[in-house]
Each structure stands twice: as C-alpha cells, then as structure tokens.
Amino acid sequence: MQEQFATQVAAAHDSVQRRTDARPSFGVILGSGLSEAAEAFEGDVVAYGDIKGLPEPRVAGHSGTLTVGKTTAIMAGRSHFYEGYSLDQLVLPVFLLHSIGVRTLVLTNAAGAINPAYRPGSIVLISDHLNLLGVNPLTGPNNDSLGPRFPDMTEVYDAGLRGLARTVAGEDLAEGVYAAVPGPSYETPAEVRMLKTLGADLVGMSTVPEAIAARYLGMKVLGLSSVTNAAAGLGEGTLDHAEVVEVGRSIRTRLISLIEGLSAAHSHAD
Numbered sequence: 397m398q399e400q401f402a403t404q405v406a407a408a409h410d411s412v413q414r415r416t417d418a419r420p421s422f423g424v425i426l427g428s429g430l431s432e433a434a435e436a437f438e439g440d441v442v443a444y445g446d447i448k449g450l451p452e453p454r455v456a457g458h459s460g461t462l463t464v465g466k467t468t469a470i471m472a473g474r475s476h477f478y479e480g481y482s483l484d485q486l487v488l489p490v491f492l493l494h495s496i497g498v499r500t501l502v503l504t505n506a507a508g509a510i511n512p513a514y515r516p517g518s519i520v521l522i523s524d525h526l527n528l529l530g531v532n533p534l535t536g537p538n539n540d541s542l543g544p545r546f547p548d549m550t551e552v553y554d555a556g557l558r559g560l561a562r563t564v565a566g567e568d569l570a571e572g573v574y575a576a577v578p579g580p581s582y583e584t585p586a587e588v589r590m591l592k593t594l595g596a597d598l599v600g601m602s603t604v605p606e607a608i609a610a611r612y613l614g615m616k617v618l619g620l621s622s623v624t625n626a627a628a629g630l631g632e633g634t635l636d637h638a639e640v641v642e643v644g645r646s647i648r649t650r651l652i653s654l655i656e657g658l659s660a661a662h663s664h665a666d
C-alpha cells in the first residue's frame with residue numbers, strides 16, 4: 397500500500413458516513429452479473445461514483461453500488477486487476493467496509509472448474525487460494541495500527557463460515573483451492589494442466605487481493621465461487637465470456653438466497 401493509502405480510506409469512509417449512519421458487521425462483495433442481489437437487501441444506497449477514490453466497475457454486469465443496511469453492507473460491482481487498477485484501488489472496498497464496522501466478509505466470484513467433480517452451475521466454497529497474480533496488496537510501507545507486517549495466511553477462508561454456508565444452503569457444497577490469475581485472456585490448456593499440478597481446483601481473476609486485505613485487517617472471510625465453465629481444455633469447445641456471464645446469472649437465485657441466509661444467521665448470532 398502507498399503511504400497515502402490511509403488518507404484515501406479516510407476519504408472514502410467520509411463519503412459513506414455522510415450518506416448513512418448504519419454500522420453493519422457483515423459485508424459482501426459481489427462478482428460479475430450479480431448486482432441484482434444487492435436489491436434483495438434493505439439499506440442506504442451509495443453509488444460508487446459518490447465514494448471518493450472508489451473505481452467505477454467497467455465490466456458489463458457490474459453496477460457499482462454500496463448498500464448499507466443495519467446488519468449487512470453489500471458492494472455490487474468490483475474492479476479487477478486486468479482493468480489496470482492498482483492493488484490499492486482494488487482493496488479499497490475491503491478497507492472501506494472494515495472502516496464502517498464490517499468484520500465478516502463474503503467474497504463471490506465466477507470461476508472455471510479445474511476439478512472435474514465440479515459441474516458448471518454449481519457453487520463451490522473456497523478453502524484456500526494460490527496467489528498467482530505476481531503482486532500482493534500489502535506491498536509497501538506497513539501501517540502497524542491496521543495490521544501486522546507479516547500477516548498469517550494459514551486459514552484465509554474461515555472453516556466455521558464454510559460450515560455455516562453448508563447448513564444455510566442445506567446441502568454439502570464442495571470446497572476447493574482457488575487460483576487467482578491476472579487475465580484478461582483465459583488460460584491455455586497447458587496453463588490449466590499446470591494449475592492442476594499446483595493444486596488448484598478453481599481458476600479466476602479476482603478475490604485473492606480482497607481476501608488477503610481482509611485477513612490482514614482481522615476479518616473473517618468466506619469465498620463463494622460460481623462455477624461457470626470447465627477450465628480451458630477440460631470441456632467441449634472454447635471459452636466465451638458471454639456464456640460465462642450467462643451461467644453466472646443462472647446460479648444467481650441460489651447464491652442470493654445463500655447470502656440472505658448467511659446474513660440472517662449472522663444477525664441472529666450478533
């Protein structure tokens with residue numbers, strides 16, 4: 397993080413505080429095509445454009461709103477490394493959510509399946525990750541008042557939250573290791589074989605910087621992957637972004653009810 401990052405977080409925090417006084421402790425950052433999920437939640441809606449320093453998502457299917465309710469804050473729309481943003485910009489939403497009181501964070505994404513047991517259209521819980529972006533959001537001077545210089549990453553994705561997700565979903569959701577790659581080109585079949593050798597079950601282009609930042613800040617993290625396709629070379633034919641978005645949308649209703657259930661369970665536990 398850059399020296400001025402704390403100032404940027406404070407500015408983003410001010411923009412939000414001016415529009416709401418809610419202090420939710422449960423937060424969600426939604427991936428591609430899931431913006432409508434935010435509409436299922438009540439709260440004060442703040443457009444990303446009104447939050448200082450927050451990049452406006454450029455990918456179709458991301459609307460860019462933060463909904464702040466009594467117990468839950470939802471960010472609909474995320475920016476990606478492949479769009480050319482700095483990692484500071486990519487993790488600003490996590491620091492912002494932390495600054496308004498969020499301590500449990502759900503990160504959703506679309507992912508390609510490397511594990512042949514995953515069917516397109518299913519939801520998989522992230523159990524661990526491989527950061528293959530070649531960069532880390534915590535690079536740069538450390539602000540010791542926020543988190544440690546060398547944060548532990550033994551359990552980035554909270555096992556208790558995974559158990560809760562299974563209970564709420566009422567099914568034995570599979571779990572697996574998510575590899576984050578820079579994109580925006582999809583992988584070659586050789587790269588997918590490499591990722592499999594490295595221990596990856598899922599591949600995608602997001603989530604890991606946010607998860608690292610959230611753990612740094614001491615938040616509990618749940619990662620939910622919507623499996624949109626078999627990774628390159630493992631399915632039939634080639635990969636098409638429109639199809640990825642379409643399958644992502646088809647999982648939307650299940651994902652939304654899972655998030656609603658988690659939010660309700662969280663507010664009861666509070």
Ligand code: HPA
Nearest residue numbers: 506507508599600601627
């Ligand atoms: N690879 C990388 N990112 C993705 C994929 C994929 O196959 N599907 C959805 N996001």
